[in-house]
Amino acid sequence: MVITARALNRSTLARQLLLDRVPIGVGDAVRQVVALQAQQPGSPYVALWNRVAGFVPERLDEALDGYELVRSTLMRLTLHLVHTEDYRAFREGMEPTLRGSRLHDPRFKAAGFTAADADALLPGLLEYAGRVRSGAEMRARLEEVRGGPVEAVVWRMIRQYAPLWHAPTGPPWSFGTAQSFVTAGTLPVLADPEASTAGLAVLLRRYLEGFGPASVPDMAQFTTAPRGKVREALGLLLEGVPGLPGGNLPKLEQLEGPDGTVLYDVPGAPRPDEDAPAPPRLMAMWDSVLLAYADRARVIPSEYRRHVIRVNGDTLPTLLVDGYVAGVWRPVEGGVEASAFHPLPDDVWAGLAEEAAALGGLLAGRDPRVYGRYDHWWTKGLPAVETRVLPGA
Structure with missing residues (x-):
């Protein structure tokens, strides 16, 4: 099956709830669109306002306060808002990228820290963050355990790598400039290749549900995972390995894009007619539809x-x-x-x-x-x- 460029655009809009606002809870909406870019605290509110019929911002406040939705460093090494039930698999899928970029950053090494140092420090820091701690408290704890001052870049790399959730700090958008953290409610498995490949497979299937049809380069762009890792995880989905998405579900479909590119998709996902009307929208900064593809001409x-x-x-x-x-x-x-x-x-x-x-x-x-x-x-x-x-x- 060949799919046109305009039909790809309409598939994205339908799955991202941008053809019609939908009466749906904020938690279900975030799961539907996979994740929301959240480095600018107001953007998830604007993004959901574009997608949810009768959006009430207080419902998002409540979902964040109750950790139904969580904010953490994930895809593309940036802050995202995801459903708490998705967090563990997404974080495991992003593990090699986060570990490589944060714990092997030259600035981290130049400050006298190694990946082994971070591994040794993490259990104590995560225990300390079992209740909400301010960023200043977390850095002070790191210095106490380390036995001396640590550079700001060290704390930044460790907090972005560690499985920490940002804790809400108050209005107007739940998160302000003063950051607080709490240990993730369900800890991911770190530094385990099998867990990361399985987690990436989960993330890729969810990506296709929310953004497909899409190519391997598109999946790599969305996740910042190397294309080789994407192909490895995609292979699990195509093979239908038990215990992974695709294991007990229909296998992925393959389509041909307008330029002959191989595209993948989940069976039965919405693919509206290319002439489906698309109403005007005022999109948030960093809205995911603008960043989710290698071929950004889709949008x-x-x-x-x-x-x-x-x-x-x-x-x-x-x-x-x-x-x-x-x-x-x-x-x-x-x-x-x-x-x-x-x-x-x-x-x-x-x-x-x-x-x-x-x-x-x-x-x-x-x-x-x-x-x-x-x-x-x-x-x-x-x-x-x-x-x-x-x-x-």
């Missing part, structure tokens, strides 16, 4: 990519029009400033205005300038052909 036209994904990795909040990035937006005094990269018809502007009014209601109760610290990107040149300030609620 971002190639000529806009460098304007949306900046040189340092900042991924701006975007206008999604007919399923594709058509510009960027930012909150300003009086509403949402929307900058289109190509001319938009009046009915699209009207749809964006409705979205802006609804988003304004969410932001007003939390932080009307949620992305204000990133305004500098707007002063460095964007290819906007038209900019409008759309009134908030």
